[in-house]
Amino acid sequence: MFGTGARLFHWSIALLVAVQIPAGIAMTSEPLAAWADPLFVLHKGLGAVLLVMVLCRIAWRLTHPPPPFPDYMSPAEQRVAHATHVALYGLLLVMAVSGYVRTVGDGYPIELLDAIGIPPLVRSMPEVAAVMLVVHRFTVFALVMLAAAHVAAVIQRGWIDGHPVMNRMWPPFRPKEDDAK
Numbered sequence: 001m002f003g004t005g006a007r008l009f010h011w012s013i014a015l016l017v018a019v020q021i022p023a024g025i026a027m028t029s030e031p032l033a034a035w036a037d038p039l040f041v042l043h044k045g046l047g048a049v050l051l052v053m054v055l056c057r058i059a060w061r062l063t064h065p066p067p068p069f070p071d072y073m074s075p076a077e078q079r080v081a082h083a084t085h086v087a088l089y090g091l092l093l094v095m096a097v098s099g100y101v102r103t104v105g106d107g108y109p110i111e112l113l114d115a116i117g118i119p120p121l122v123r124s125m126p127e128v129a130a131v132m133l134v135v136h137r138f139t140v141f142a143l144v145m146l147a148a149a150h151v152a153a154v155i156q157r158g159w160i161d162g163h164p165v166m167n168r169m170w171p172p173f174r175p176k177e178d179d180a181k
């Protein structure tokens, strides 16, 4: 069973990404142009929070080894699950860093960071920002596909095969009765 720290990181980042993706699509859609400004402010602000959270989560994961995979997963399934989890961390990091560099490197503000007095952490670099825009737009496809595969695996093991997989990560606070496990 995962501890409370890993659970809180997992569900808060999942929630923020679930807001971030539709906000990103909506703010760049022509029919929703009237909403673009507030959606950009929201997306850049949440994105900056996500960047910090993803870095903290990776640090947490490196210093807090996860529980072993359950016995009902074959060695091959365990390898695929591990690779999926590593790739999800990598894609989240690429999304957050590319979004930040695309914005700040092109001279745009991040209103939330300006409001709390955090200066731009990268200098103006429009050529790199242009590459980061492409990276940001393409990486989201990989992230959505992998997240869908991750959810599908949980549904298959939990609901179809009947294994208690969900209680490894849910609820967000580790229940007291799990402390012995």
Ligand code: HEM
Binding pocket: 017, 020, 021, 022, 024, 025, 028, 043, 044, 045, 046, 047, 048, 050, 051, 092, 095, 096, 097, 098, 099, 100, 101, 102, 103, 110, 133, 136, 137, 140
């Ligand atoms: C995990 C974190 C993030 C996710 C899932 C995400 C998702 C998205 C999505 C789906 C889009 C629309 C792409 C398209 O037009 O096809 C987008 C665009 C954008 N994102 Fe993010 N984003 C993240 C982090 C960030 C961060 C940290 C920033 C900046 C602080 C940021 C700034 C932007 C900007 C400026 C655009 C518009 C790009 C353009 O068309 O010029 N994003 N994002």
